[in-house]
Amino acid sequence: MRVVYFIFSLAIISLGIIHIAATPHFFPHLTAGAVWFASGGLAIVLTGALNLLNRAYGEIAFGLRLVCVGTNIVMTCFAFLAGSASRASAGQFVLIIGLLAGATLLSLLPGARLNRNRPQVDDRRT
Numbered sequence: 001m002r003v004v005y006f007i008f009s010l011a012i013i014s015l016g017i018i019h020i021a022a023t024p025h026f027f028p029h030l031t032a033g034a035v036w037f038a039s040g041g042l043a044i045v046l047t048g049a050l051n052l053l054n055r056a057y058g059e060i061a062f063g064l065r066l067v068c069v070g071t072n073i074v075m076t077c078f079a080f081l082a083g084s085a086s087r088a089s090a091g092q093f094v095l096i097i098g099l100l101a102g103a104t105l106l107s108l109l110p111g112a113r114l115n116r117n118r119p120q121v122d123d124r125r126t
Helices: 004-020 032-057 062-085 090-108
Strands: none
Touching: 004 032, 004 090, 032 062, 032 090, 062 090
């Protein structure tokens, strides 16, 4: 489960990087619209990074878990609205909503986070 959460988080970050990299294609000149478009990609990257943090430290940082779950829910809803407004294709909807909704579900599952509360076992032979 932790590996799946890791893959989803990296895929979200990759999606955000692609979104930012696509900005010059859609906006050949630096405009307010271009900056807003790129900021959407930045928000996607930060959502993926937050999921990586939750995966690593969410077991011991309850506030981080809450912020991550809240962010995932908000970004999933926002992606749905943005896709509807821009008339995204079915494939785009499945990819983006699937990644964000999947990360939301995984962020709620304790098995997807590293368990740092477990006592460390020293298995060295002395």
